Amino acid sequence: AQASLNAGLGALRGDGEGLRGQIRIGAPDGCANFLLPQVCGHITKTYPDLDIQIVALPRVFNLTRREADMAIGVSQPTAGRLMVQKIADYRLHLAASTALWQIHKRPERLSDLKDLPTVGYVQDMIFDKELDYLEPLGLRRVQLASNSISVQMNLLRQGAGLGIVHDFALPFAPELRRILVDHLSLTRSFFLIRSTDDRHNRRLNQFAQVLVSGLRVEIQRLEALAEAPGGKF
Structure with a gap:
């Protein structure tokens, strides 16, 4: 079941070579419970020197105060010095x-x-x-x-x-x-939200790339399972 996730993240191994240290992700409940465990679990297996903290809270994170290094949101913020990347629908x-x-x-x-x-x-x-x-x-x-x-x-x-x-x-x-x-x-969307102060942070840029790729693959995989025969009345 993890073959597609493995392939998607494995393709980025070279780009994320050397990822280490601690990274904290803020995320809404659904994403934190049903997507991030698989994706982040695989990432840490690939990069054993990396520590990932998942903070699941039903609110908007304040990245300026460093409540998290990056956050996943369900809408694009309209204020603040932030970088926003659409992850997937x-x-x-x-x-x-x-x-x-x-x-x-x-x-x-x-x-x-x-x-x-x-x-x-x-x-x-x-x-x-x-x-x-x-x-x-x-x-x-x-x-x-x-x-x-x-x-x-x-x-x-x-x-x-x-x-x-x-x-x-x-x-x-x-x-x-x-x-x-x-x-x-x-249909809703997930967005990766980061502080513009981190625009040139190579480590966080590399991690964001791996994270977004993994989330896209995992959403597609799980939604396909939900569409399988017997998945609806």
Whole structure:
């Protein structure tokens, strides 16, 4: 399963030769839990003198104060002395566990969603408008809410409701299936954000190149698994 990731990162080995020391990455919950472990784990195997810290916090990181060496965001910042590089698009769909249909009727159209319990973000803790998935659907009540996508997914796995889930996270939750994929499909993007003060920092430039390459490969790999037969109702 890791063959494509290995190939993608292996191609950059020469460019990152000598990567060492500590690098801290700030990232939103979904990316930190379901993408960075595989990518960073592989990077440290390739560069054993490199120490990577992953800080998973549901907020924007202040790079000027050195809360992190670089951050991954879901939107492009509009202020600050920052360098921004688009990493990749990713997709999200409604998902639920089969356990939910033991209690409720499975929806056939988006208008049926109002009769089902919903899992999502705590509304006043959404730190980026790109994470406000449910508002466009008119689903203003979230019966079970968390600021963590990992908690949301565990609620969904218990059959507590339905919610919006990253396609790249679905392979980690075999109890979940995408639903109404022909009615709702969301696309968002990840961006790598760095301080312009680091523009000529060769070590961070090399690491950023390896990181972005690995994330692109891993998003593609996991989304392909979510698309596989049996991945939706």
